[in-house]
Amino acid sequence: MQTEVNFLQSTRTTIFxxxxxxxxxxxxxxxxxxxxxxxxxxxxxxxxxGERIVLFSPTPLQGKLTQMPSGxxxxxxxxxxxxxxxxxxxSWELLRRRPNIFFVPAQGIPSFSFRVPIITTxxxxxxxxxxxxxxxxxxxxxxxxxxxxxxxxKHLISVSQFTKEELKxxxxxxxxxxxxxxxxxxxxxxxxxxxxxxxxxxxKYRLGHNFFLFVGRLEKKKNVSTIIRAFELFKQNRGxxxxxxxxxxxEKGFGYEEIRTYIERSINxxxxxxxxxxxxxxxxxxxxxxxxxxxxxxxxxFGIPNLEAMACGTVLLTSDIPVHHEVAGDSAIYISPQDxxxxxxxxxxxxxxxxxxxxxxxxxxxxxxxxxxxxxxxxTWEVFxx
Numbered sequence: 001m002q003t004e005v006n007f008l009q010s011t012r013t014t015i016f017x018x019x020x021x022x023x024x025x026x027x028x029x030x031x032x033x034x035x036x037x038x039x040x041x042x043x044x045x046x047x048x049x050g051e052r053i054v055l056f057s058p059t060p061l062q063g064k065l066t067q068m069p070s071g072x073x074x075x076x077x078x079x080x081x082x083x084x085x086x087x088x089x090x091s092w093e094l095l096r097r098r099p100n101i102f103f104v105p106a107q108g109i110p111s112f113s114f115r116v117p118i119i120t121t122x123x124x125x126x127x128x129x130x131x132x133x134x135x136x137x138x139x140x141x142x143x144x145x146x147x148x149x150x151x152x153x154k155h156l157i158s159v160s161q162f163t164k165e166e167l168k169x170x171x172x173x174x175x176x177x178x179x180x181x182x183x184x185x186x187x188x189x190x191x192x193x194x195x196x197x198x199x200x201x202x203x204k205y206r207l208g209h210n211f212f213l214f215v216g217r218l219e220k221k222k223n224v225s226t227i228i229r230a231f232e233l234f235k236q237n238r239g240x241x242x243x244x245x246x247x248x249x250x251e252k253g254f255g256y257e258e259i260r261t262y263i264e265r266s267i268n269x270x271x272x273x274x275x276x277x278x279x280x281x282x283x284x285x286x287x288x289x290x291x292x293x294x295x296x297x298x299x300x301x302f303g304i305p306n307l308e309a310m311a312c313g314t315v316l317l318t319s320d321i322p323v324h325h326e327v328a329g330d331s332a333i334y335i336s337p338q339d340x341x342x343x344x345x346x347x348x349x350x351x352x353x354x355x356x357x358x359x360x361x362x363x364x365x366x367x368x369x370x371x372x373x374x375x376x377x378x379x380t381w382e383v384f385x386x
Contacts, residue, residue, distance in 0.1 A: 012050045016384055017099035020055035020074075021085065022106055024065060027251075027277055029217065031123055033304065034159070035105035037186055040064060041377035047071040048385075054099065058085045087111040101154075101384060108145040109152060117154035119383060122146065124159075124301030125166050126221060133221040133298060135254050147171075155383060159183050159302040162323040181379040182327075184371040185307035189280045192313050193288045201285035205275050211245040212347060213290035213314070215283055215305050216297070218274070219253025223296040223319065223337050228262045228272065230294075230343030235268050237348070244351075245271045247286065249278050287312035292350050295319065296337050303327055307371055310364030315357050317346055331363035 022028075023035035039055070047053070053072045055061065058079050068074070077093055079085040091110040094102060102113065104120040125146065127139045134142070150156065150171050156178045158164040164180050167173040202208070212231065216222045231246040238244065246268075263272050278286075287293060293309035295318040306327050309316050318324045320334035333350075335342045350357055 014051050015054060015099035015101075016051065017054050017056055017094075017102045019086070019090070019102070019104045019106070020057045020061065020065060024057050024059065024061055026062075029250075030304065031106050033186070034121070034123070034183060036065070037184070037373045038105060038376060038380060041373035042380060043067075043069050043072060044374065045377055045381055056090060056093065058089070103380075103384070104149075107142070107149050109149050113152065118152060119155045119157065120149045120153045121157040121159065122149065122163060122167060122301075124163055124299065125170050126299040126301070128170050129166070130221075130299055133219075133254070138254070155179065155386075157181055157380065157383060160323050160326055162326055163301045179379070179383050181376050181383075182371060183302050183304055183307075184373045184376060185304060185311045185368060186280065186373070187311050187368070190284045190287065190308040190311040193285060198285045198288050201282050202289065204282075205247075205273070205286075207245065207247065207273070207286070207289075208243055209289055210243040211247045211273075211290055212292055212294050213247050213249065213286055213309075214294050214296075215249040215287075215308075216295070217250050217253035218248060218256050218259050220255030220258070221253075221298055222250075223298050224248065224259045225262050226296045226337060226340050227294045227343060228259065228266065229340035230347065231272065232266055232268060233341060233344035234347045235271070244291070245273055247273045247275060247290070249275055249283060249286065251277045284308070284312055287314045290314050292317050292347065294343070294347075295324070296335070296343065297321070297324075298337050300324065306332065307368050310368045313361050313365060315350055315360045316364060317343065317350070328364075329367050331360060331367040333360070 020039060022032045023039050025032050028036055055074045056077055058077060060076055061074050077089050079089040086108050087110060091112040094110060094116045095114045098116055102116050102118050107122055109118050109120050127134050127142045131139055150173060158167060158178050158180050161180050164178045167178055214227060218224055263269050266272060287309050292315040295305055297319050300323050303324055306316055306318055306324060310331060316328060316332040317335060318328060318332045319337040333346050335346055
């Protein structure tokens with residue numbers, strides 16, 4: 001049951017308020033998944049004497065978020081407008097009933113904190129490094145929100161060492177103001193699965209056992225056009241009747257029109273399958289079967305899909321950018337994000353070399369064990385309690 005917390009504080013009580021608005025969404029991608037899995041993992045960590053947690057959300061919590069251990073409670077901060085919940089409604093709440101700390105898992109913080117210390121997570125600064133990956137309006141909005149967060153927050157959490165270095169370089173943030181908490185895959189979902197679980201998903205989407213898989217928003221930042229062109233080159237030498245397909249999982253984003261044009265002009269367009277957004281359980285089933293997972297992003301702050309693929313026993317072909325090396329180590333094949341010919345060559349190589357596939361799968365399985373949401377939660381608690 002969701003109850004409303006009494007914020008009357010004493011010298012013995014420490015109130016940690018957490019923004020659960022992102023975690024509470026039914027369709028979750030990057031930041032939303034981070035917020036959800038972090039909160040769920042934090043619930044497993046016992047509270048110290050006098051500590052209490054309250055989750056802020058504009059609508060009642062749903063699903064697993066409603067299951068709260070002792071000391072955890074919910075406060076629904078209703079807001080009838082489409083925008084401004086964080087900026088104004090949460091600001092008003094911080095004024096009325098002051099927690100000791102307010103944590104925002106995304107990069108947008110309240111307009112006014114009224115001296116309540118704010119901790120926020122910075123996921124990436126791609127908008128600053130490669131601005132044309134966003135629409136002008138989104139780039140300006142995200143840049144403004146990030147600048148405010150960096151300036152106003154008491155402490156910053158970074159999802160990778162790479163992002164920490166970006167914050168120091170681009171924004172001149174002090175080393176002591178940033179704590180790195182690496183992310184993880186939801187390994188209770190993303191894991192080796194039995195064929196009884198996999199086959200119904202393949203049948204649902206009319207897929208065989210020979211396909212390359214991409215999961216993410218179909219947008220310019222994810223560089224989907226490069227793997228479409230690579231798939232074209234891969235298919236050129238495969239001969240008539242070759243069964244391989246390219247499966248694209250995700251919703252449409254900025255730059256989708258260009259992606260759609262590439263697909264429509266492809267002589268293999270019937271073998272390029274767009275299946276839209278899928279729940280995690282179905283994505284995990286597809287990852288278990290895929291010949292390889294393709295992740296050609298121009299820029300990432302961390303890149304959870306890399307870990308998800310490795311957890312499912314899938315070979316990982318990922319773009320040769322610093323953060324992917326940080327996450328995947330020697331468990332992946334790295335390819336320039338701007339060279340579709342190299343992607344096609346590595347796709348061909350994987351199909352022809354089962355021993356290489358086995359080696360990479362084994363390395364990936366070992367690598368993913370180094371990450372866990374429980375570890376992320378412990379590190380986040382340390383930041384709170386400092």
